[in-house]
Amino acid sequence: MATGRAASQRLEELQQMREESAVGGGQNRIDQQHDKGKLTARERIALLMDRGSFQEIDSFVTHRATDFGMDEKHYYGDAVVTGYGRVNGRLTFTFAHDFTILGGSVSEVVGEKVSKLMDLAAKNGAPIIGLNDSGGARIQEGVASLAAYGEIMYRNVILSGVIPQISVIMGPAAGGAVYSPALTDFIFAVNGTGQMYVTGPDVIKAAIGEEITHEELGGATTHATRSGVVHFAIDSEEECITQLRRLLSFLPQNNGEDAPYYPTEDPASRADIELRDIIPEDSSRPYNMRTIIERIVDMGDFMEVHRMYAQNVIVGFARMDGKTVGIVAQQPESMAGVLDIDSSTKAARFIRFCDAFNVPIVTLIDVPGFLPGSEQEYGGLIRHGAKLLYAYAEATVPKVSVLIRKAYGGAYIVMSSKHLRGDVNLAWPSAEIAVMGPDGAVNIIYRNAINEAEDKEETKQQLVKEYREKFGNPYIAASRGFIDDVIDPSETRPKIIAALDMLKNKRDALPPKKHGSIPL
Numbered sequence: 217m218a219t220g221r222a223a224s225q226r227l228e229e230l231q232q233m234r235e236e237s238a239v240g241g242g243q244n245r246i247d248q249q250h251d252k253g254k255l256t257a258r259e260r261i262a263l264l265m266d267r268g269s270f271q272e273i274d275s276f277v278t279h280r281a282t283d284f285g286m287d288e289k290h291y292y293g294d295a296v297v298t299g300y301g302r303v304n305g306r307l308t309f310t311f312a313h314d315f316t317i318l319g320g321s322v323s324e325v326v327g328e329k330v331s332k333l334m335d336l337a338a339k340n341g342a343p344i345i346g347l348n349d350s351g352g353a354r355i356q357e358g359v360a361s362l363a364a365y366g367e368i369m370y371r372n373v374i375l376s377g378v379i380p381q382i383s384v385i386m387g388p389a390a391g392g393a394v395y396s397p398a399l400t401d402f403i404f405a406v407n408g409t410g411q412m413y414v415t416g417p418d419v420i421k422a423a424i425g426e427e428i429t430h431e432e433l434g435g436a437t438t439h440a441t442r443s444g445v446v447h448f449a450i451d452s453e454e455e456c457i458t459q460l461r462r463l464l465s466f467l468p469q470n471n472g473e474d475a476p477y478y479p480t481e482d483p484a485s486r487a488d489i490e491l492r493d494i495i496p497e498d499s500s501r502p503y504n505m506r507t508i509i510e511r512i513v514d515m516g517d518f519m520e521v522h523r524m525y526a527q528n529v530i531v532g533f534a535r536m537d538g539k540t541v542g543i544v545a546q547q548p549e550s551m552a553g554v555l556d557i558d559s560s561t562k563a564a565r566f567i568r569f570c571d572a573f574n575v576p577i578v579t580l581i582d583v584p585g586f587l588p589g590s591e592q593e594y595g596g597l598i599r600h601g602a603k604l605l606y607a608y609a610e611a612t613v614p615k616v617s618v619l620i621r622k623a624y625g626g627a628y629i630v631m632s633s634k635h636l637r638g639d640v641n642l643a644w645p646s647a648e649i650a651v652m653g654p655d656g657a658v659n660i661i662y663r664n665a666i667n668e669a670e671d672k673e674e675t676k677q678q679l680v681k682e683y684r685e686k687f688g689n690p691y692i693a694a695s696r697g698f699i700d701d702v703i704d705p706s707e708t709r710p711k712i713i714a715a716l717d718m719l720k721n722k723r724d725a726l727p728p729k730k731h732g733s734i735p736l
């Protein structure tokens with residue numbers, strides 16, 4: 217009887233502690249959080265995880281600091297909620313900063329909790345999602361909190377390419393604290409509340425006199441359009457988490473697995489006659505590459521990554537015959553699809569993610585070359601363009617490409633060409649492969665003839681026409697085996713799927729080395 221009562225008391229005590237832990241910094245702080253248009257850590261986790269699947273760990277951890285009045289501010293779990301559960305039925309680890317407790321700041325024990333979770337995720341080969349909303353390193357703990365961040369960042373690096381790591385910025389991420397999300401594979405951020413910057417507006421004003429708002433400096437849209445730090449800028453937390461769950465559905469659990477297979481009702485053999493008329497007669501006119509992508513992938517379902525940044529290249533995930541592919545494509549509607557600094561680094565990063573996680577790469581090419589101009593040259597176009605070349609050459613996953621229209625100069629080589637070990641290189645009859653565009657080429661090789669001609673313009677146009685006739689087709693490349701087949705555009709989907717199917721057991725390896733020296 218006495219034992220029974222003691223047991224029930226113990227359970228009551230446990231229940232009380234759980235209830236206390238569940239309200240974080242208390243109802244007032246929760247209300248303040250809601251007033252700012254933000255959800256709490258637990259509300260966010262509930263949206264992320266399949267219903268009832270979340271298992272919290274370390275909810276009894278409390279901080280160890282005593283200085284600055286900290287001995288009076290103890291909260292169960294401290295300023296982060298950590299645990300695991302299921303997303304779309306698959307094991308997923310998550311941590312969510314609890315802003316209601318000391319502004320979600322990262323103490324020594326917050327760092328320990330997150331590091332422990334990352335180790336668990338790595339050992340069990342599952343993605344880790346960080347829901348960020350934090351004032352950064354816990355000021356009262358000094359170097360102990362910096363050390364905690366360092367431990368997290370070390371794991372971000374070591375686990376890169378091992379398990380998918382995804383960050384969601386739902387509140388402030390300031391100072392050095394931005395670098396943990398920056399090391400992860402994808403960053404989502406919420407417009408209006410998610411803000412990232414290394415130095416905030418106040419410091420900027422004091423240091424260089426510039427006045428700028430938090431949102432202008434580090435808001436989701438700023439980073440999704442200008443800096444490229446953010447891959448997905450989304451208007452609400454709910455939609456952000458919906459899109460995050462969608463992204464996870466395309467990804468494998470770890471680098472030792474393939475992405476999940478989603479059976480599709482879209483036939484692998486589906487031809488699309490309308491693709492035959494998508495390219496304008498005049499090869500200098502644009503068209504929307506996104507239309508081609510949506511017409512060839514399963515059910516038109518394409519999840520574009522970095523949609524608002526460097527729009528001259530499109531990257532994203534889709535499925536073909538039920539299996540995830542990474543799509544890389546020029547967008548002729550934006551700067552004629554030219555390769556520049558930003559589009560090169562955007563595509564290179566995406567390709568390296570796909571390669572690390574066994575996702576085949578499908579490339580759709582229409583590239584007039586690299587962007588000319590001193591701004592690009594001074595900005596390091598050579599170095600940044602080289603990253604894209606490096607990424608394609610280094611990738612050992614299946615690489616299938618379709619040359620839709622232009623492939624001029626170095627950009628021909630860069631974009632998944634046979635010479636960088638493209639596995640299957642297809643071309644539409646509209647493909648043009650040359651060292652450079654007709655105008656530039658004729659000006660160089662026929663300079664004297666044009667200068668000496670009576671009617672310079674007419675002579676030039678005639679020479680341009682001849683040049684186009686010679687190089688404005690895929691057959692010279694096909695006769696050398698650089699293009700494996702020239703296809704009817706309507707057959708693009710079945711041809712790519714056949715190639716991917718042939719390559720599904722592809723084995724390829726790089727020579728033994730510690731790692732390459734990518735031109736960063």
Ligand code: HXC
Nearest residue numbers: 318319321350351352353354355356365388390391392393
């Ligand atoms: C301890 C912190 C804190 C921090 C906020 N709080 N940040 N406590 N350490 N880093 C506390 C506040 O004191 C406050 O407690 C509560 O959290 C809520 O903060 P508010 O300021 O009231 O909230 P808000 O107005 O929304 O402003 C949020 C904020 C602001 C923009 C994040 O708090 C702020 O600027 N914090 C400092 C940010 C910062 O500079 N962090 C260091 C970055 S450098 P009370 O009890 O008073 O309500 C860094 C280095 C990492 O992190 C290095 C890694 C290598």
